[in-house]
Amino acid sequence: MDQVKRTTPSDHSYPSTRRRRMTAVIFRGATLLALALVVAPALWLVIGVVARAVPHWQWNVVTTLSQGTSGGLENAIVGTLVLMAGVAVIAGSIGVLTGVRLAELSRLRSGAWARGAIDILAGFPSIVLGYVGYVALCVGLHWGFSLLAALLILSLMVVPYIAKSTESALRQVPTSYREGAEALGMPEGYALRRVVIRSALPGIVTGLLIALSVAGGETAPLLYTAGATNNLPTFSLLHQPVAYLTYYVWTDYNQPSDVAHYVSNDAALILVVLVLTMLVVARVIVARTQRHAEGTR
Amino acid sequence: MWPTRRDPSVRRVGQRRRREDLAWRWGARVASWIPIGGLSFVLIILVIKAWPAIVVNGADFLTKSQWLPGNTYGGVVHTHGVAHPMGSSYGAWPLIAGTLETSLIAVVIALPIALGTAFALTELMPAWLARPLSFFVEILAGLPSVVIGLWGVLEIGPFLAHHVYPLVANHVPNVGPFRYLKGPVGYGEGLLTSSLVLGLMIVPIIASTTRDLFMQVPALPKEGAVALGFTEAEVARRITIPWVRSGIVGATVLGLGRALGETMAVAMISGSVLGKVSPTLYGTMTTIAATIVSQLDSAATDGTGFAISSLAEAGLILAVIALAVNLVARAIVSRTGRLAAPVGRG
Numbered sequence: 001m002d003q004v005k006r007t008t009p010s011d012h013s014y015p016s017t018r019r020r021r022m023t024a025v026i027f028r029g030a031t032l033l034a035l036a037l038v039v040a041p042a043l044w045l046v047i048g049v050v051a052r053a054v055p056h057w058q059w060n061v062v063t064t065l066s067q068g069t070s071g072g073l074e075n076a077i078v079g080t081l082v083l084m085a086g087v088a089v090i091a092g093s094i095g096v097l098t099g100v101r102l103a104e105l106s107r108l109r110s111g112a113w114a115r116g117a118i119d120i121l122a123g124f125p126s127i128v129l130g131y132v133g134y135v136a137l138c139v140g141l142h143w144g145f146s147l148l149a150a151l152l153i154l155s156l157m158v159v160p161y162i163a164k165s166t167e168s169a170l171r172q173v174p175t176s177y178r179e180g181a182e183a184l185g186m187p188e189g190y191a192l193r194r195v196v197i198r199s200a201l202p203g204i205v206t207g208l209l210i211a212l213s214v215a216g217g218e219t220a221p222l223l224y225t226a227g228a229t230n231n232l233p234t235f236s237l238l239h240q241p242v243a244y245l246t247y248y249v250w251t252d253y254n255q256p257s258d259v260a261h262y263v264s265n266d267a268a269l270i271l272v273v274l275v276l277t278m279l280v281v282a283r284v285i286v287a288r289t290q291r292h293a294e295g296t297r
Numbered sequence: 298m299w300p301t302r303r304d305p306s307v308r309r310v311g312q313r314r315r316r317e318d319l320a321w322r323w324g325a326r327v328a329s330w331i332p333i334g335g336l337s338f339v340l341i342i343l344v345i346k347a348w349p350a351i352v353v354n355g356a357d358f359l360t361k362s363q364w365l366p367g368n369t370y371g372g373v374v375h376t377h378g379v380a381h382p383m384g385s386s387y388g389a390w391p392l393i394a395g396t397l398e399t400s401l402i403a404v405v406i407a408l409p410i411a412l413g414t415a416f417a418l419t420e421l422m423p424a425w426l427a428r429p430l431s432f433f434v435e436i437l438a439g440l441p442s443v444v445i446g447l448w449g450v451l452e453i454g455p456f457l458a459h460h461v462y463p464l465v466a467n468h469v470p471n472v473g474p475f476r477y478l479k480g481p482v483g484y485g486e487g488l489l490t491s492s493l494v495l496g497l498m499i500v501p502i503i504a505s506t507t508r509d510l511f512m513q514v515p516a517l518p519k520e521g522a523v524a525l526g527f528t529e530a531e532v533a534r535r536i537t538i539p540w541v542r543s544g545i546v547g548a549t550v551l552g553l554g555r556a557l558g559e560t561m562a563v564a565m566i567s568g569s570v571l572g573k574v575s576p577t578l579y580g581t582m583t584t585i586a587a588t589i590v591s592q593l594d595s596a597a598t599d600g601t602g603f604a605i606s607s608l609a610e611a612g613l614i615l616a617v618i619a620l621a622v623n624l625v626a627r628a629i630v631s632r633t634g635r636l637a638a639p640v641g642r643g
Contacts, residue, residue, distance in 0.1 A: 020528055027530030031421060034413025038500050039430065042437045045448045052451075097328030105325050114329035117336045123551060123623055125558025127586045128612045129339060131593065135605065136342045156335040163332070189317035210439065217441025220560035220590055249443045250561060253450070268444045279439050283432060 046272065053269035056262045062270075066230045066243065069252055069260035073267055075232050079243040080216055080274070082233045083150060083226070087215040091155035091162055092208055098159065099166025099204070104192060114163075122160035127220040129153050134224035145227025145241035153221045158211040165207020169200040202289035209282040213275045219246035245271045343616060346609035349379040353603070354387050358610060361388020364571040364588075366595070366604050373601055381603035389585070389611050394574045396584040396615065398488060399563065400556035403495035408549055410496070411503035416533055418504075419511040431508060438501035446565035449494040454485025454566060457493070462579060480577040486568040489578040494562055499552030506548035510541035543629070550626035554619055560586040585615040 064072030098118070102111055133153035137143050173196050181191035197204070227241030228251075234240045245267045252264035350358070353376045367385030374383050414434065418427045462482035469478045514537050522532045538545070568581025569591050575582040583591075589608050596604035 016526070020531075024528040024530050027528075027533070028421065031413040031417040034410040035417040035422075035430070037410050038414050038434060038437070038497075038504065041453065041497055042433065044452070045437075045440070045445065048448050048452050049444060094328045094331050097325045098332060100321065101325035101329040105322060111329070113333055117333040119627075120620060120623055121332055121336055123554030123558070123619055124336070124339075125560070125586055125612075125615050125619055127558065127560040127589050128343065128616055131589055131608065131612050132339045132342045134593065135346055135609070136338070140342075156332070156339070159332050159335075187314040187318050189319075189321040190314045192321055193317070213439050217439070217443070219441070219443045220586070223590060224593055246441060246443045246561075249441075249447055250565075253447055253565075264447070268447055271441050272444055275439055275441060276436060279436050283435075 049265075049268050049272050053262075053265040057266065057269075061266050065232070066248065066263070068230060069255045069257060070263065071230070073245065073248060073263065073270065075230060075243040076245045076248055076267060077270060079226075079233050080245045080271075082147070083154060083222075083242065083244055084212045084216050086147065086151040087154050087158060088208065088212055090151055091158045091211060091215075094155065095159045095162025095207075095211070096166050096204060098163040099170060100192070100197070102163065102167040103170035104196070118160040118163050121156065122164070124157075126157055126218060129157055130221035130224050133221065138225060138227075144239040145225065146236075146238045147226070147233065147240065147242050148237040150222055150226035150242060153225050154215050154218060157218070157221055158215050161211040161214060162204075162207050165210070166200070166204050169203025169207070170196060172203065173199050202285050206282045206285050209278045209285075213278040213282075216278070217246065217271060217275050219250055222246065223250075245274075340616065343609055343613050346606055347613045348606075349381075349603065350387065350606040350610040352377045353379050353381060354607065354610065358387060358389050358607075359393065359614075360390050361386070362390050362573055363388050364391075364592075366599060369599050379603070380601040382599060382601055385599075385603060387607040387610075389614060391572060391574045392583060392585045392588050392611055393614060395488070395567070395582040396557060396586070396618070398575075398582075399492045399495055399567075399584060400553055402489075402492035403499055403556045404549060404553050406493065406496040407500045407503060407552060411500045411507055411548075411552075412538070412545070414500065414504040415507035415511055416537075418508050420529070420533075431505070434501050434508075435505045436501075437497075438505060442498065442559060443561040443565075445494060445498055446562035449490060449562060449566040450486065453494065454490045456485070457490055458482055458485035458579075462489070466579070477578045480579060482579045483568075483581065486566055487579050487581045488567070488575045491563050491567045491582075491584075492578075494566055495556045495559055498559065498562065499556050502552045502555060503545070503548045506551075507541070507545055510544040510548075511537055514540045546629050547626060550622055553622055557619055557622065558586055558615065559584075560590050563587040564590050585611045589615075 061072045061074075062077060063074055065075050066073055098114060102115060105111075130153060133149050137149040137152065138145055143149050177195050177199060178191065181195045186195070222244055226244060226247075228247050229241040229243050231243070233242050248267040249264050249271065252260040252267070255261070255264075363386050365384060365386045367382035369382050372383045373380050375381075418431050418434070422430065462485075465478055466480065466482050469475045471479055518536050518540070519532050522536050527535065563584050564587035567583050567587055569583045569587055570581040571583055571588065571592075589612055593605070593608060596608050599605065
């Protein structure tokens with residue numbers, strides 16, 4: 001791409017007509033403007049989250065329980081982490097196995113069904129999933145607001161991310177690895193575990209981290225499945241609501257008290273830090289492994 | 298000494314590994330049916346729940362504007378054998394219109410900005426600047442929507458209503474489609490603010506995909522075009538963008554899907570006003586998703602369950618729109634092929 005620029009003649013008679021010259025200048029200006037239109041609001045957004053929370057930040061927010069519109073966020077932080085861990089287990093195993101099926105074992109035609117379902121789920125409105133969770137699981141099956149209902153709905157929502165990134169990570173493993181494994185007489189499953197999945201692991205983990213960051217930042221599917229509580233999560237899967245950070249951002253931002261606003265802003269800051277950490281880690285993994293990867297990009 | 302094939306230990310290892318083969322095969326097969334099962338479950342529940350509302354509300358649901366739960370303490374009436382509170386009347390037109398308006402405006406704004414961003418990141422910026430900026434744009438896609446909604450309602454909305462909208466409203470000519478930009482600008486909650494924030498939410502989705510696609514366009518055709526005297530803009534329009542067009546369509550549709558289903562940000566920024574289509578772009582409104590999240594609580598108090606059912610019908614419409622968008626995208630992508638190669642390959 002650098003070559004393209006270097007070969008552009010820089011004398012003033014180029015491009016030949018005035019209109020083309022104008023277009024070229026306007027085009028360059030417009031692309032830079034577009035970049036600015038993305039970066040400036042995004043910076044404003046992130047700085048705004050920090051600037052609203054930091055002046056009133058107290059570290060005991062992390063260690064005290066919530067009292068609804070006041071108090072700390074310990075229960076919400078722990079709840080969000082519990083939800084993310086649960087999603088990692090449920091959606092992680094389903095998603096990775098689905099990705100394996102799509103990339104490695106899809107000689108069967110029904111792989112197309114799984115692919116279609118995943119594509120549709122990836123664009124499916126999360127609130128509709130939340131609604132179905134509420135109506136079918138919390139009310140219909142009498143689970144109440146519960147961890148299990150929240151986990152199932154959240155997992156259904158993020159499985160596509162994991163399955164897709166697993167599939168593409170597996171597809172990037174060179175065929176020669178598989179051929180080598182087969183030539184050494186490894187059975188299919190053993191080769192998959194020891195050779196193929198091992199070399200695709202960074203991609204799989206990246207997809208998992210992205211899915212977890214999405215799960216941690218969700219509100220709509222949780223409001224009517226996880227419910228709300230000011231207590232720490234319990235170990236029961238049913239009938240016990242779970243607290244989570246996004247709930248406090250959503251309910252406390254327009255309460256008529258400053259303390260409630262502090263809670264909302266603090267929850268937003270913790271959320272952003274949590275999500276960004278996961279995304280940065282995912283990015284570092286990608287950067288690390290791409291340096292050693294052969295031939296990709 | 299090498300163990301021979303007859304050696305029992307070899308056979309045992311072999312069996313264990315065959316079992317592993319089977320475990321992978323069946324595990325993957327079963328797991329890949331779970332998303333299918335889950336999606337079917339969701340759709341079936343949605344249809345079952347929506348059915349009473351479909352029967353009672355009829356086709357009017359798509360065109361009527363009121364959203365009246367009726368008197369939940371009063372009598373119960375039966376229409377076509379379905380119980381619902383007296384005076385309840387549901388019409389989803391404002392919700393459907395709001396959903397389509399915000400999403401389409403968001404995509405129309407986001408697509409050129411995303412293409413420009415992707416182009417600036419791949420072709421104009423030096424690597425030391427492009428790398429962190431690309432990462433930043435990518436991260437933007439991962440920010441929780443409730444945080445973006447918070448920013449929308451506390452900062453960008455009021456800012457736009459005080460400093461930008463009045464300028465636009467006062468200086469735009471009162472002709473044709475510009476009339477929607479006339480009128481009272483409100484306080485920053487409404488259709489235009491929602492669309493702009495949705496646009497900001499889907500720009501990263503389109504931009505980061507497009508950036509990756511642009512980087513895969515081989516240098517040779519671009520160099521050839523430059524050698525023929527193409528300018529930067531002409532290379533972008535004639536070579537780079539056509540080369541990856543189907544990928545851009547796919548990313549745009551992904552963004553559109555996100556905008557259609559986005560709940561929290563819109564619920565916070567739209568003003569959540571039921572019952573009418575906003576007459577101007579500044580007016581308060583609501584979408585299907587935002588209505589479900591803000592009304593489900595009170596719908597649960599309807600003893601006949603009809604309010605819940607009507608929300609299911611609205612949700613079903615949203616799901617159908619999302620599915621239709623997905624299918625159209627597939628049709629477009631499969632027709633233009635994976636890679637549109639505009640340059641002769643001979």
